[in-house]
Amino acid sequence: MLTGSEMGVVDENAAALGVPRKQLMESSGHAVARAVRTLADPGDQVTIVAGRGNNGGDALVTARFLDEYDLRVLLLGRPDAISTTIARENWDALQHAEYPTETVRDSSALDLGTPDVVIDAMLGTGIAGDLREPAATAATAMNESDATVLSVDVPSGLDAETGRLADNAVDADHVVTFHDTKPGLPDLDVPVTVADIGIPDAAELFIERGDLTRLERDPASHKGDNGEVLVVGGGPYTGAPALTAQAALRGGADLVRVACPAVVAREIQSYSENLILRPFDGDHLAPPHVDNLAELAAEHDTLIVGPGLGNADATLEAVGDLLSGFEGTAVVDADALSVVPDIETDADLVCTPHQGELLGMGGETSEDWRERVDLVESFASEVDQTLLVKGPYDIVSDGERTRVGRTGNPGMTVGGTGDVLAGVTGALACVQEPLDAAAIAAYTVGTVGDQVVDDRGYGLVATDLLDEIPSVLWQREAEA
Numbered sequence: 001m002l003t004g005s006e007m008g009v010v011d012e013n014a015a016a017l018g019v020p021r022k023q024l025m026e027s028s029g030h031a032v033a034r035a036v037r038t039l040a041d042p043g044d045q046v047t048i049v050a051g052r053g054n055n056g057g058d059a060l061v062t063a064r065f066l067d068e069y070d071l072r073v074l075l076l077g078r079p080d081a082i083s084t085t086i087a088r089e090n091w092d093a094l095q096h097a098e099y100p101t102e103t104v105r106d107s108s109a110l111d112l113g114t115p116d117v118v119i120d121a122m123l124g125t126g127i128a129g130d131l132r133e134p135a136a137t138a139a140t141a142m143n144e145s146d147a148t149v150l151s152v153d154v155p156s157g158l159d160a161e162t163g164r165l166a167d168n169a170v171d172a173d174h175v176v177t178f179h180d181t182k183p184g185l186p187d188l189d190v191p192v193t194v195a196d197i198g199i200p201d202a203a204e205l206f207i208e209r210g211d212l213t214r215l216e217r218d219p220a221s222h223k224g225d226n227g228e229v230l231v232v233g234g235g236p237y238t239g240a241p242a243l244t245a246q247a248a249l250r251g252g253a254d255l256v257r258v259a260c261p262a263v264v265a266r267e268i269q270s271y272s273e274n275l276i277l278r279p280f281d282g283d284h285l286a287p288p289h290v291d292n293l294a295e296l297a298a299e300h301d302t303l304i305v306g307p308g309l310g311n312a313d314a315t316l317e318a319v320g321d322l323l324s325g326f327e328g329t330a331v332v333d334a335d336a337l338s339v340v341p342d343i344e345t346d347a348d349l350v351c352t353p354h355q356g357e358l359l360g361m362g363g364e365t366s367e368d369w370r371e372r373v374d375l376v377e378s379f380a381s382e383v384d385q386t387l388l389v390k391g392p393y394d395i396v397s398d399g400e401r402t403r404v405g406r407t408g409n410p411g412m413t414v415g416g417t418g419d420v421l422a423g424v425t426g427a428l429a430c431v432q433e434p435l436d437a438a439a440i441a442a443y444t445v446g447t448v449g450d451q452v453v454d455d456r457g458y459g460l461v462a463t464d465l466l467d468e469i470p471s472v473l474w475q476r477e478a479e480a
């Protein structure tokens with residue numbers, strides 16, 4: 001089952017892999033024609049009612065596969081209002097080939113006639129809410145006619161995010177949906193054909209730019225709505241928590257606070273005026289600090305534990321205590337990872353080990369990335385947490401879903417890049433599911449590293465990454 005927006009991610013990922021949407025539309029249109037052949041005999045009257053989006057575009061393709069039928073093609077609205085290039089190209093192809101097309105400018109101009117089959121291609125995954133005119137009148141005409149109604153992807157009026165059927169939706173007799181079924185279709189009690197439209201499995205396995213379409217920032221949002229992150233780090237090291245916290249800000253979090261030993265607070269602050277420091281006594285994290293930190297952590301959307309904390313026994317004991325009592329989402333990195341297998345917690349952890357740290361946690365790895373995918377997935381299932389295992393192929397799994405990131409380059413083996421990744425993961429985990437947050441973060445930081453190395457060659461340092469994070473993360477917004 002895929003929601004409309006999940007389908008959008010997969011579709012954009014397919015395009016990133018070299019299978020553009022126009023090819024998918026051709027497959028979709030052909031699949032609809034195959035279904036028509038099971039519902040009508042040659043010479044029967046088949047009427048296509050196409051909307052102005054890609055759902056309509058699918059059926060404009062279908063028309064070219066139905067030459068043996070008595071065909072009518074109705075476009076709801078003006079041809080110059082067709083909203084996508086690929087749908088318009090398919091409309092233009094029908095004009096050049098002199099197919100019998102008609103445009104329906106408003107609901108009063110609609111005459112559905114008495115077709116044997118009507119293809120409902122008015123609206124697909126692009127809509128929510130009740131049908132507006134002229135689609136509403138067309139839906140009524142279809143529902144009242146004796147024709148067999150074949151809906152393309154979803155019956156027009158079905159919300160593919162929630163599965164809710166609008167009161168004035170099309171009452172389909174048959175549905176051809178694409179790639180995977182959609183919410184609401186199983187409840188319809190009509191035959192649903194799931195058509196393979198040639199989307200490679202890789203479009204769901206590999207993290208590609210389509211995954212960035214999950215991101216949105218509400219224009220009406222206030223400070224804090226986009227996430228507050230607490231970084232617990234520092235002591236023996238000061239650079240790591242500063243990198244993590246700055247990366248969390250570049251990853252889109254509104255407020256990032258760093259809880260660190262008081263003796264290093266000034267130094268960490270000195271790296272950036274954007275950071276808010278919450279010092280605790282002493283020069284390293286220890287069990288007496290945990291109660292206050294737990295209270296502070298509960299006020300944040302995401303906790304990030306590990307960067308620069310070191311591995312003193314008292315520190316690791318404190319990390320274990322903090323995570324055991326925590327109930328939110330926490331990113332666990334660096335030395336803090338070693339405590340994860342030994343604790344019981346209600347928290348959702350996103351653990352970000354490299355392969356060496358994975359072994360230290362009791363996991364297994366393999367030279368072969370495909371084998372590693374299986375090993376990481378089963379270890380994630382065993383610890384019942386989300387893992388982001390860093391490497392030339394980043395493997396992200398929560399034990400049920402598994403994604404693979406292929407961005408990044410050997411220039412990123414320098415110190416500090418992992419701290420940046422933890423920060424971006426923590427910021428995204430404020431607004432995304434843990435698995436999606438980790439996947440988008442891995443893709444983004446790797447892509448940023450690729451851009452930096454493309455521009456300047458190797459010799460990258462972790463601070464180079466920070467400023468470039470937004471340009472990758474929000475590239476779609478910038479292009480739009």
Ligand SMILES: NC(=O)C1=CN([C@@H]2O[C@H](COP(=O)(O)OP(=O)(O)OC[C@H]3O[C@@H](n4cnc5c(N)ncnc54)[C@H](O)[C@@H]3O)[C@@H](O)[C@H]2O)[C@@H](O)CC1
Pocket residue numbers: 007008010011021024025028051052053054055056057058083084122123124125126127128129130131132133135152153154178197
């Ligand atoms: N995502 C994918 O991977 C693929 C999608 N394809 C098709 O593309 C469809 C989605 O296309 P689009 O995103 O262009 O969207 P749609 O074609 O579903 O709808 C967009 C149109 O609906 C209008 N609209 C929105 N809300 C409305 C309402 N309540 N009442 C009346 N009109 C309304 C908009 O103005 C716009 O013209 C899918 O359902 C599927 O049929 C296929 O071509 C192949 C691959």
Ligand SMILES: [K+]
Pocket residue numbers: 055120121122123124151152153154155156
């Ligand atoms: K439809």
